[in-house]
Amino acid sequence: MQATQIAGTGIAGYGASIPRMRVRVTEIARVWGKNGEQTAAGLGVSEKAVAGIDEDSCTLAVAAARKAVLGAKIDPQNIGAIYIGSESKPYAVKPTASIVAEALGATPNLTAADLEFACKAGTAGIQACMGMVASGMIDYGLAVGSDTSQGRPGDALEFSTGCGAGAFVIGAKDAIATIDGTTSFTTDTPDFWRRQHQEFPRHGGRFTGKPAYFRHVLGCANALFAKTGFKASDFDYAVFHQPNGKFPLEAGATLGIPREKLATGLVTPFIGNTYSAATMIGLCAILDEARPGQRILAVSYGSGAGSDAFALTVTEAILEEGRRPVKRVWDLINENKTYIDYAVYVKHRRKLKSM
Amino acid sequence: MHHSLPLVWRRIPERYNLIGCKCETCGTPYFPDRKICPKCRRKGKLVKQKMPKTGTLYSFTRVHAAPSGFEHESPYWLGIVELGNGVRILSQIVDSPEEKVVIGASVTMVFRRIYADAEEGIIAYGYKFKTI
Numbered sequence: 001m002q003a004t005q006i007a008g009t010g011i012a013g014y015g016a017s018i019p020r021m022r023v024r025v026t027e028i029a030r031v032w033g034k035n036g037e038q039t040a041a042g043l044g045v046s047e048k049a050v051a052g053i054d055e056d057s058c059t060l061a062v063a064a065a066r067k068a069v070l071g072a073k074i075d076p077q078n079i080g081a082i083y084i085g086s087e088s089k090p091y092a093v094k095p096t097a098s099i100v101a102e103a104l105g106a107t108p109n110l111t112a113a114d115l116e117f118a119c120k121a122g123t124a125g126i127q128a129c130m131g132m133v134a135s136g137m138i139d140y141g142l143a144v145g146s147d148t149s150q151g152r153p154g155d156a157l158e159f160s161t162g163c164g165a166g167a168f169v170i171g172a173k174d175a176i177a178t179i180d181g182t183t184s185f186t187t188d189t190p191d192f193w194r195r196q197h198q199e200f201p202r203h204g205g206r207f208t209g210k211p212a213y214f215r216h217v218l219g220c221a222n223a224l225f226a227k228t229g230f231k232a233s234d235f236d237y238a239v240f241h242q243p244n245g246k247f248p249l250e251a252g253a254t255l256g257i258p259r260e261k262l263a264t265g266l267v268t269p270f271i272g273n274t275y276s277a278a279t280m281i282g283l284c285a286i287l288d289e290a291r292p293g294q295r296i297l298a299v300s301y302g303s304g305a306g307s308d309a310f311a312l313t314v315t316e317a318i319l320e321e322g323r324r325p326v327k328r329v330w331d332l333i334n335e336n337k338t339y340i341d342y343a344v345y346v347k348h349r350r351k352l353k354s355m
Numbered sequence: 356m357h358h359s360l361p362l363v364w365r366r367i368p369e370r371y372n373l374i375g376c377k378c379e380t381c382g383t384p385y386f387p388d389r390k391i392c393p394k395c396r397r398k399g400k401l402v403k404q405k406m407p408k409t410g411t412l413y414s415f416t417r418v419h420a421a422p423s424g425f426e427h428e429s430p431y432w433l434g435i436v437e438l439g440n441g442v443r444i445l446s447q448i449v450d451s452p453e454e455k456v457v458i459g460a461s462v463t464m465v466f467r468r469i470y471a472d473a474e475e476g477i478i479a480y481g482y483k484f485k486t487i
């Protein structure tokens with residue numbers, strides 16, 4: 001058990017990036033001879049975001065991070081730490097974090113590293129930054145979750161794996177939302193993995209539900225409530241990791257959180273499961289509309305397995321000019337999108353061996 | 356295709372953040388960076404400067420027969436972007452609906468993969484532009 005109360009840390013800036021292309025679940029189902037309507041309804045996902053041929057988890061991370069730093073209104077030279085959470089790194093060895101640092105103009109006086117914990121490495125980065133900020137080691141830290149994850153062609157995962165990034169600048173001053181508490185819940189649970197040098201992950205099918213996602217998300221949320229004294233009903237918004245459109249609603253129902261409090265941050269039905277970015281993009285969407293004084297519950301989940309939970313309170317600073325990105329998450333989801341068919345999707349995600 | 360590693364590395368400031376230079380004597384901005392101001396010659400004093408990240412599309416073409424390394428991207432837009440300070444740069448125009456790619460269109464810088472040196476090589480990142 002770790003301490004929960006991290007004095008005076010909060011979110012100074014946030015940003016999300018979602019690529020422009022979409023492929024519909026019905027289109028993927030058509031290729032594999034499955035019933036598209038049933039598959040989409042079963043997953044609670046209708047379409048997913050697909051990165052372009054010149055995009056990867058690094059370019060998406062840079063796009064999200066640039067927005068977050070702009071909203072934080074800080075000199076990038078004051079960023080003392082950058083952590084990039086991803087399971088789809090462009091390089092197996094060579095950090096994405098140093099590329100992001102260079103693109104932000106934050107080099108050379110900072111620490112940087114890539115983190116991996118399936119879908120929760122981004123929120124692990126938030127916690128690392130919180131600790132460093134609270135200890136006075138750094139003024140600002142940047143935590144990014146970014147993924148362009150892939151399912152094996154024909155695998156159930158292919159219907160839901162999306163692409164996107166979410167970024168948060170963590171600091172002690174002028175926060176747009178304070179982080180009032182955080183807690184984690186971690187066990188060795190082999191529900192999903194990808195071995196070294198393998199292109200696509202393997203998963204435990206139904207095993208991914210109860211002993212994996214629900215045990216950790218609910219266990220972590222309840223641990224947060226116990227430590228902070230908050231109850232589920234204290235929160236105006238909630239966002240959970242969203243591998244599909246259904247799990248987070250079920251988790252909410254178990255905790256007694258009504259659907260309408262989850263709706264703003266539930267983005268997977270329209271962009272797919274963006275892995276490390278999923279909880280973070282959902283939180284960005286909530287910050288786009290939450291009012292000062294409102295409370296937010298955020299719980300991530302990463303296979304293997306673990307969850308990080310956060311209790312946040314939105315401050316008056318969120319109303320200041322320029323603190324929110326110009327484009328809201330729901331604008332990124334709905335505007336300027338282009339539908340592609342499965343063949344173009346395969347080309348863009350380089351799934352053809354001869355490419 | 357094989358790219359020179361030192362060259363990729365040296366161009367990072369230029370490609371990531373549009374860092375060029377400006378002549379302090381006559382005020383002319385240059386991109387990419389150069390050693391001598393052609394207007395002032397020996398009297399010129401060049402200092403590093405960030406270029407504006409937005410501009411307008413000055414001219415463009417659509418590339419159908421792409422050079423080696425860009426085959427999978429064709430057809431794609433190649434444009435000359437006139438930045439806010441008058442500097443013109445050649446760039447790919449990406450993520451833009453066809454009807455918006457017109458002369459005079461407002462564009463903004465994005466960060467993308469420019470090329471990857473084979474399967475095992477280095478990935479070069481940098482600026483491209485998209486319509487706003």
Ligand SMILES: [Zn+2]
Nearest residue numbers: 378381392395
């Ligand atoms: Zn001059």
